[in-house]
Amino acid sequence: MEFDEALPKGTKRRYSPEPETEASEDAKKANQGHHTRKRESSTVVVRNLPINYNYYKVRKLFQNCGNIEHIDVHKTALEDSRIARIEFQDYNDVLTALTKSHKKVGQNEITVEILQNSTLWVTNFPPDYNAYALRQLFGKHDGNVLSVRLPSLRFDSRRRFAYVDMASADEASRLVESLNKSLVDTYKLVVKLSEPSEATKRTDSALLEKRQVLVKNLDQYKVSREMLSEMFKQFGTIEKIAIPTDHDKSSDSTIEKLNSGFAFIDYSDASSALSCLILNKVELEGSPLEVTIADKKAYLERQAVKRLLASKKRRDNIISIYPLDDKTSTAQVKNLIVEQAGIAASDIITIYLVYDHEGALVAAKDAPTAARMSLALNGYELNRKTIWCGTIKDLRNRTPGQIATRNRVRKSLNNEATPANKLQPSNPGTKMTNDDFRSMFLGK
Template identity: 40%
Template sequence: MEYAHYSRPDSKRPVDEDHPVGAILSSKKANEALTRNRELTTVLVKNLPKSYNQNKVYKYFKDCGSITHVDVADSLMKSFRFARIEFARYDGALAAITKTHKTIGHNEILVSHLADCTLWITNFPPNYTQRDIKDLFKDINIVVLSIRLPSLRYNKNRRFAYIDVTSKEDAYNSVEKLNELEIEGYKLVIKVSNPLEKSKRTDSATLEGREILVRNLNTELLDENILSDSFKQFGCIEKINIPAGQKEQSFNNCCAFIIFEEKDSAEKALQMNKTLLHDREISVSLADKKPFLERNEVKRLLSSRNSKELETLVCLFPLSDKVSPSLIRQFLQEEKSVNTNEIKKVLLVSDFNGAIILFRNGRLAAKMLMILNRSQFQGKTIRSGTITDMKRYHNNERNHNMKGSKSSHINLIQNRPTSQKKENTPNKQEQMSNDDFRKMFLGERKKPSSCSQ
C-alpha cells in the first residue's frame, strides 16, 4: 500500500499556522508555486441556503476564476449547506474569499481557505466504498465535504483516501475517534494530511532497486528458509514475499520476491540468474515497478486463443480506474448472488477501462455474461462481454471522442455556407403570387370540363 498523502518536498512549502497564505507571498516564484497547490486553491463556503446545489454554487463563484471542482454537503441539522470549491489558480481562491459576509437570500455566507481540514485514511477494508467511508464519519457527527480515492491503473493494491471535513477541530476529532479503530479485522490509520511530513512507501524497495524477483521455482522451493539460505550470502535480507495461491494451483513455474537492506546486495544477487537451485535452473532479475505477475497474466489473456480458458471469463466495461477487484467481487456476491468460491480471479484491465473475471467453469461464465450486461454498478450502466467485445467498445468510444473533439467546431463552420446556400436558393413556391395560385387552381378545375366536352 502506498503512503501517497505525502508529496515531494519541492512541491510543497511550509505554511504559517496563523497566516496560511501570507507567509509565502514573499517572491514571484513562491506565488507561482501557490497556483499548483490544492491546499491553497480551495475554499470552504459556510451557511449557504439549503436550495444551493453544485450548479448554483458554480454560477455564483465563476466570476472569481476558473473552477476545477465543486462539492456540496448538508450541515448536520440540514439547516444550511457547505461548499468546497477548488480553483485552478490561487488568485481564484483569493477572489472567492472577498465574497465572505455577502448575503444569499436570507443567509450571510462565510468564505475561507480550506486549511488543516484534509485527512488521510488507509487500511480500511478492501471492499469499502466512498459511501462506507462517509458513514464512518457520519457516525461520529462529522460532515464530509469530499472523498478522493487514488487511481488503481498501475497498482490495484493502493487503498487510501483523502477526506475533507469542515473544520480543523473536526479533523483532529476524527483522528482521535477513528485512528486504530478495528473494522472487519483491519485497523484504520487516519492522520491530518501534511505534505511536509514523509512516510516510507511500501514499494520503496522496488523503487530503490533493493528487491529481486526469483522465477522458475517449483513448489518445493517456495520456502523462506531455502530461499534465505541461498541468497543471504549477498547481504542482509529484509523480507521474503511469496505470492499466495501458487502451491494450491500446483504451478511448476513459481516465483518469489526477496528484499535486501542494501541496493548493492540486490545487484550482487543477480549473479544467481540462470544458475541451479536444488537442481533447477532459476531466473533472477530486479523486481519490476509495476505488479509483474498480474500484468503478464492480463497480457496473456488479451492475446489468448485457448477456447476453454476464454469460455470461463467475462469482461466488465467501462469501469473507473478507481474500482478495485474487491469491489467487483462484492458486487458479484451481493448483487448477483455469486458464491465467492465460484470466482477464480478478478483482473483489472486499465488499458481498456475494464476488468476480466475468471470463473471456475464455463457454464457459470455463460450465465453471468447475460446477467451482468446492462447492470447498474456504482450508479452507472456497465456492459459484459468477451475480450473482443471489451476491446471493440473501448476503441469505438475512443474514436468517437476523438472525432467529436476535433470536428465539432469544424462541422459548424462547414455547415454554415451550406445553410446559407439553401437560403439563397430560389424557392419556386415562395416566388408564386396569389394570382398564380388562382390561375393554377382554376386551370386544374377547367381541365375535366374540357375533357367532358
C-alpha cells in the same frame, strides 16, 4: 494469483524482466495533465449556505472569482444549512473568493475560509470500500465530510488509499485521534493528516531497487515473522518484513493463520536480496520455500492482459465486464459478482482490470460458472452506468468513451424471438411492403 493460472494446464509462460516501455511512460505523463493542482492552497470552504443551494447555485455565486476546478455541496451534520468546498485554479482566485465572506445570501450570512489542515490521508481500509463507504465511516463522528478522493487504478490496480476533506482542522484532528489504528472489518485503519509539503520516500522503493524478496509456499499455521527474520537476516540488514494475513472469515478452522502463504522481505541493499536467493527450495517447517526477487506486479499484470487480448484462442471460462470507471477495484468487482451471481468467492480464479478499455476480465473456475456470472451481471446498474458482459474479443474491440450497447432481440406479438430474416423486405434494396409487415407480425 497470476492470471496464467486461468490458462489451460501445460501452457508455458516465458517472462523477461523488461523495463516499462516509452509508450507507457508517455501515457502516464499525458494522464497527469498540464496543470498541477495545489489543493492545499487553492480551496475554500463556504458555510451557512441556504438549504436549497446546490452545485449550480454555488457555481453561479462564485463564478466571477476565477477559474473553478471542482465544487462539492453537502448538507451540514445538523441538516439546517449547506456547506460547500470550492477548489480554484490558483491562490489569487481564492483571495477573491474570500471577499464574499459575510455576504448575505437569502436569509443566511455566509462565511468563506481557506480550507487548511483539514485533509486526511487514509489507507488500509477494506479493499471493497468505495467513496460512499468511506464517507459513511467518517461521517459517523459528527463531522462534515466535504469530499472523498480515490486514486486512479489505471496503472496499478492495487493502490488503496484516499484523501478525505473535513470541514475544519479541528474535525480532522479529532478523527485522527478516534479512527487511526481502529479496526474496520479486521483491517487496522491508518488515518493521518495529509502533509503535501513533506516529501516522503516511495513505499515501493525497495521493489523498484530490487531489494525486495518474495517468499512463497509458507506453512500458513506454523511460519511466523520471527522465523523468517531469523532465517533471512544472515544475508544482510532487513528493513521490513510484510506478511499478509488471511482476512477471510468464511473458514471454519479454529486455528489462527499466521500468514497467507507468502511474505515480502525488504533488505537495505540489492546485494543482500540476491544473496538470500540461495534459500530457494530450502525447507521451512516441512515446506520447500520459493524465494525470488519481487517483480513489479502492475507491470506483470499488464503483460498478462496484453497476452489475453491478443490471443485468438477461445476461453469460455473468461468473461469481460464493461464499462467500469478507473476507481473501481478488483475487490468491488469480486463482491458484486459473488452477490449477484450467488457463487462462492473461490469460484473466481482472478480478476484483471483493463482500464484502457474501461472494463475487466474475470476468469471463473469453469465455463458454466462464467455463463452464470454473465447472466447475473448483464444489464446491472453500477455507479449510474449499465454494465454488460461479453467475451475477451468484445472488450478488445471496445474503445474508451464508447457507449455500451447491446443488440436486443426484437419480440413478436406471440412473445417469441423474431428471426432476423423476417425483418427484411422480400426484395433486398426495396422498401418493406404490406406483405412484409404482415409476415413479420403474423409470423408467416
